[in-house]
Amino acid sequence: MKKETWKELTIGTINLDAGNSVKNLTGTWRSGKKPQFIEEKCIQCFFCWLYCPHSAILVEGDEVKGINYDYCTGCGMCSVECPPKEKAIIMVKEEAKLAEGDAE
Amino acid sequence: MSTLKTLNGNQAIAEAVRQIDPDVMAAYPITPSTAIVETIAKFKADGLITGEFVCPESEHSAMSVCIGASSAGGRVMTATASQGLALMWEMLYIAAGLRLPIVAAIVNRSLSAPINIHGDHSDTMGARDSGWIQIYSENCQEAYDNFIQAFRIGEDLKVRTPVFVGLDGFIISHSLEVIQVEDDAKVKKFVGEYKSVYPLLDTSRKMTVGPIDFTDYYFEHKRNQMEGIENAPPVIEAVGKEFGQKFGREYGFFEEYRMDDAELCIVVMSSAAGTCKDAVDELRSDGKRIGLLKPRIFRPFPHEKIAEALKKMKAIAVLDRSSSPGAFGAPLFTEVRSALYDYAERPHIVNYVYGLGGRDIKVEHFKEVALKLEKIAETGKVEEIYGYINLRE
Amino acid sequence: MAKLKDLAAMEDRLVAGHGMCLGCGIPLIFRIVLRATEDPLIIANATGCLEVCTTIFPRTSWNVTWIHSAFENAASTIAGVESMYKALKNKGRIPEDKKIKFLGVGGDGGTYDIGLQALSGAMERGHDIVYVCYDNNAYANTGGQRSSATPLGASATTSPEGTQSPGKLQRKKDLTKILVAHNIPYVAQASPNRWQDLYKKAQKAFETEGPAFLNVLCFCPTEWKYDESQGIRLAQTALDTCVWPLYEVENGKYKINYIPKEKKPVLEWIKPQGRFRHLFKEENAWVLEEYQKQVDEDWEELNKLAKL
Ligand SMILES: Cc1ncc(C[n+]2csc(CCOP(=O)(O)OP(=O)(O)O)c2C)c(N)n1
Ligand code: SF4
Ligand code: SF4
Ligand code: SF4
Ligand SMILES: [Mg+2]
Numbered sequence: 001m002k003k004e005t006w007k008e009l010t011i012g013t014i015n016l017d018a019g020n021s022v023k024n025l026t027g028t029w030r031s032g033k034k035p036q037f038i039e040e041k042c043i044q045c046f047f048c049w050l051y052c053p054h055s056a057i058l059v060e061g062d063e064v065k066g067i068n069y070d071y072c073t074g075c076g077m078c079s080v081e082c083p084p085k086e087k088a089i090i091m092v093k094e095e096a097k098l099a100e101g102d103a104e
Numbered sequence: 105m106s107t108l109k110t111l112n113g114n115q116a117i118a119e120a121v122r123q124i125d126p127d128v129m130a131a132y133p134i135t136p137s138t139a140i141v142e143t144i145a146k147f148k149a150d151g152l153i154t155g156e157f158v159c160p161e162s163e164h165s166a167m168s169v170c171i172g173a174s175s176a177g178g179r180v181m182t183a184t185a186s187q188g189l190a191l192m193w194e195m196l197y198i199a200a201g202l203r204l205p206i207v208a209a210i211v212n213r214s215l216s217a218p219i220n221i222h223g224d225h226s227d228t229m230g231a232r233d234s235g236w237i238q239i240y241s242e243n244c245q246e247a248y249d250n251f252i253q254a255f256r257i258g259e260d261l262k263v264r265t266p267v268f269v270g271l272d273g274f275i276i277s278h279s280l281e282v283i284q285v286e287d288d289a290k291v292k293k294f295v296g297e298y299k300s301v302y303p304l305l306d307t308s309r310k311m312t313v314g315p316i317d318f319t320d321y322y323f324e325h326k327r328n329q330m331e332g333i334e335n336a337p338p339v340i341e342a343v344g345k346e347f348g349q350k351f352g353r354e355y356g357f358f359e360e361y362r363m364d365d366a367e368l369c370i371v372v373m374s375s376a377a378g379t380c381k382d383a384v385d386e387l388r389s390d391g392k393r394i395g396l397l398k399p400r401i402f403r404p405f406p407h408e409k410i411a412e413a414l415k416k417m418k419a420i421a422v423l424d425r426s427s428s429p430g431a432f433g434a435p436l437f438t439e440v441r442s443a444l445y446d447y448a449e450r451p452h453i454v455n456y457v458y459g460l461g462g463r464d465i466k467v468e469h470f471k472e473v474a475l476k477l478e479k480i481a482e483t484g485k486v487e488e489i490y491g492y493i494n495l496r497e
Numbered sequence: 498m499a500k501l502k503d504l505a506a507m508e509d510r511l512v513a514g515h516g517m518c519l520g521c522g523i524p525l526i527f528r529i530v531l532r533a534t535e536d537p538l539i540i541a542n543a544t545g546c547l548e549v550c551t552t553i554f555p556r557t558s559w560n561v562t563w564i565h566s567a568f569e570n571a572a573s574t575i576a577g578v579e580s581m582y583k584a585l586k587n588k589g590r591i592p593e594d595k596k597i598k599f600l601g602v603g604g605d606g607g608t609y610d611i612g613l614q615a616l617s618g619a620m621e622r623g624h625d626i627v628y629v630c631y632d633n634n635a636y637a638n639t640g641g642q643r644s645s646a647t648p649l650g651a652s653a654t655t656s657p658e659g660t661q662s663p664g665k666l667q668r669k670k671d672l673t674k675i676l677v678a679h680n681i682p683y684v685a686q687a688s689p690n691r692w693q694d695l696y697k698k699a700q701k702a703f704e705t706e707g708p709a710f711l712n713v714l715c716f717c718p719t720e721w722k723y724d725e726s727q728g729i730r731l732a733q734t735a736l737d738t739c740v741w742p743l744y745e746v747e748n749g750k751y752k753i754n755y756i757p758k759e760k761k762p763v764l765e766w767i768k769p770q771g772r773f774r775h776l777f778k779e780e781n782a783w784v785l786e787e788y789q790k791q792v793d794e795d796w797e798e799l800n801k802l803a804k805l
Pocket of ligand 4: 517550717
């Protein structure tokens, strides 16, 4: 990523590029475990969406569709809070992880 | 219509505030600037101003309110002194870093300890690296005129930097003077409409203001900030000229008094310059070739222009109304001396600290300084480069 | 009552890619709070985890107008923004019908401690602002120093446990009560695990004319030292032990919003957290007793206030 010279920066330390942190892929922090979504068991309660600190639950239309591993840090909160007795999100072992931390 | 009014410095500032009617005024009382805050509050209570007056629980919050309000996108002023300015210190740098053209009337007063309510320049000099433009006033008229010009200077789109307008505590803030108060509409017109740059209140632009920088951006942001104050000199000059055209009193970076054929010079700011003028007049009538240089703009320091004005002198005394413990001379001295460094033949230059905590400086004191300068010029020797005026030794 | 599905369909005002820790409670609080108004919003954020982890230049996680000026002045900064809004409305420079909500946000350090004065001032002056404190019981961003919100007996880096000390010796400050004493229209305590309660309180706060204050419990796996997947469980335990009662004070009237079916011993709150581990040493038994006693007293008093 090319860094601006002092002349190119917006005055007053302002960042005009709202929400551009989506380019930081926090999924690279994951180590050892990751959540797995089991669609058949899902009751669409949206608790996983509500309680994921890294906005890594994929929602399409009005349905939870899985995990966005670009951002999932593997904290396990979604799995703990998923209500079905037989969880619709389970934590599984993960060997390799993403290499790149940045979408650019 | 321009009218003559008998006002003290605080009233003169308040009068300018009423005429300009800034959008937000946030200030906390402290002697000797309290009357400015009280008068604004009364103006608001009487419906004479339409802006919001906020009276926060501290100067730290007063400056924080100013920062929030200025970022929101409008004209903002405050007033304070001494401990109040010291309590704002953290926020001064932030106002400058965010490039917010807040205007602050600073009724210069000494800093504790010991606590003392009288005038010296310790407060603003302590904040000289905070990134604010600093303008100093000799009398009530200048305080009024400078305060009006400050908005034009700070708000200029190339500058966008906050401004202090200094006036000496009690000596100016509480002394009555007959001053020319300009017509309300003319003052409003001179100051003009406020132009917002990235106002928070334009919520369609979802900005992040005041983010955290790591080592890869902080330096660039700081350099970017410095550009604002570095762009100020031509604006200060143009605004001072225009003020002269409109109101008959022109301003520059400094005032030269009887400097034409001077060999000796006293450099002194603010109210003491008035007394110094009397001393210079008396010395001139005794045939001494002495003049006065009164800096008006301390930040950005007009180093080239001052050096140009002083380079031919045989001896110069810089008088500081603040001290810089442990430094090689007080703030104004170090600036002036450093400005002269590039000349192969440099005048002798000495520094005297005077007037701390409101201690008087009189014509006789300036005459003593003149005597010392004469001796230096004659002998070519500087016996003491740094001293004090009117101090019990 | 809003459904989560509908909330999920709303635009994120705090987006992905921020640097907060695994299992952090802060983003969960603001996922709800920032959806509780659809009006344009301006946020002033105090220095702390939220501010630092979301704005590392040139990136920002804020998809909403946001300003940070310093640590102790989120309240006075947002008060300044609100004052300018009022001024420009008065002067006709922004349309009469343009609605904007103003939100100050700080951690417990920025709110209970260094920012208390600015907060008190802004509340007393009656600005039309909402202030949300996320109380993670420590100066988390700077590595877990004690704050006045750190509970009795917790080990923090500036109140460490040691052979001669059981951790923090003082009881947690009751900031919510201090805010109630300002006689402002709306004050509440909330927790992210009771999302509907939090959402309703945030809605009320935004709708309140004049100042409103929310104090929200915020779990912090890093400084509390528990299994990072358990934050919501732990928050539930805080409610069930009455360590963090949910209540609101609307125009002076107290209402408890959650009464545990069976009040659990404080021990259940303490056990999973590493910051309390040393309390199980014999010589520190008195701290456990004292903590329980304090919680019981506070709960009893709150119940009395709610019956008035
Ligand atoms: C005036 C000042 N003092 C100290 C600091 C250092 N500092 C920055 S954040 C912080 C702690 C923040 O704690 P809290 O408000 O609880 O927020 P958290 O980090 O827990 O999110 C401290 C001590 C500072 N930035 N400014
Ligand atoms: S493991 Fe954590 S980060 Fe990943 S999806 Fe679940 S809650 Fe989100
Ligand atoms: S929490 Fe579980 S059941 Fe609920 S939406 Fe998520 S995956 Fe489905
Ligand atoms: S230290 Fe605690 S509060 Fe801060 S980001 Fe990490 S988990 Fe969240
Ligand atoms: Mg904290």
